[in-house]
Amino acid sequence: MHLRLRTCEVRSWQSNDLESLVKYANNPHIWINLRDRFPHPYTTSDGRTFLRNIRSQRPETAFAIAVGHEAAGGIGFQLQGDVERVSAEIGYWLGEPFWGRGIMTEALVAVTAHAIATHGLSRVYAVPFAWNGASCRVLEKAGYLLEARLRRSAIKDGRIVDQLQYAFNP
Numbered sequence: 001m002h003l004r005l006r007t008c009e010v011r012s013w014q015s016n017d018l019e020s021l022v023k024y025a026n027n028p029h030i031w032i033n034l035r036d037r038f039p040h041p042y043t044t045s046d047g048r049t050f051l052r053n054i055r056s057q058r059p060e061t062a063f064a065i066a067v068g069h070e071a072a073g074g075i076g077f078q079l080q081g082d083v084e085r086v087s088a089e090i091g092y093w094l095g096e097p098f099w100g101r102g103i104m105t106e107a108l109v110a111v112t113a114h115a116i117a118t119h120g121l122s123r124v125y126a127v128p129f130a131w132n133g134a135s136c137r138v139l140e141k142a143g144y145l146l147e148a149r150l151r152r153s154a155i156k157d158g159r160i161v162d163q164l165q166y167a168f169n170p
């Protein structure tokens with residue numbers, strides 16, 4: 001998969017992305033906004049394991065966001081099952097030096113459309129922590145609608161937090 005966008009490229013992860021993946025993923029400002037399955041500190045071994053697993057995954061649902069020659073971040077979706085097999089949850093992160101350039105908004109628009117077209121989805125959703133103003137703004141700019149505040153629904157770094165549920169329906 002390879003989407004050439006204005007600010008970045010969204011493409012398959014490559015084994016030579018390891019160095020830039022670890023360089024940008026190993027950041028507490030990113031980890032604090034993600035699920036705990038995203039490791040911190042993010043080691044070379046974590047990166048190697050991620051790339052090995054992701055490169056054999058079919059269907060391919062996780063992609064690198066490339067800026068120049070580097071993998072600057074990641075975006076992926078989880079296809080749901082059973083009666084929710086028309087839905088997918090999307091998640092994403094970007095290396096801190098690249099924030100504020102519109103990169104994630106553009107990547108999110110493109111991958112949302114790709115997920116819907118490839119998997120026949122009727123809904124793509126995201127569940128950021130309520131404190132994550134930048135991610136909420138990205139979702140709104142990409143056409144997602146706020147559906148709900150999931151009060152005290154998660155724990156991150158020892159703190160019980162509200163989450164906000166956003167969805168995109170084609």
Ligand SMILES: CC(C)(COP(=O)(O)OP(=O)(O)OC[C@H]1O[C@@H](n2cnc3c(N)ncnc32)[C@H](O)[C@@H]1OP(=O)(O)O)[C@@H](O)C(=O)NCCC(=O)NCCS
Pocket residue numbers: 029030031033034091092093094095098099100101102103104105106126127128129132133134135137138
């Ligand atoms: C959230 C994240 C993906 C945004 O990526 P990005 O490429 O910087 O996003 P964009 O440049 O497309 O848009 C960012 C928008 O958020 C706004 N913003 C930034 N900080 C903000 C804040 N604290 N509160 C509200 N809005 C904020 C920016 O002004 C911009 O909006 P604008 O274009 O209207 O000015 C990036 O910061 C990141 O990876 N954060 C850590 C991981 C994460 O939060 N992932 C999402 C988990 S749900």
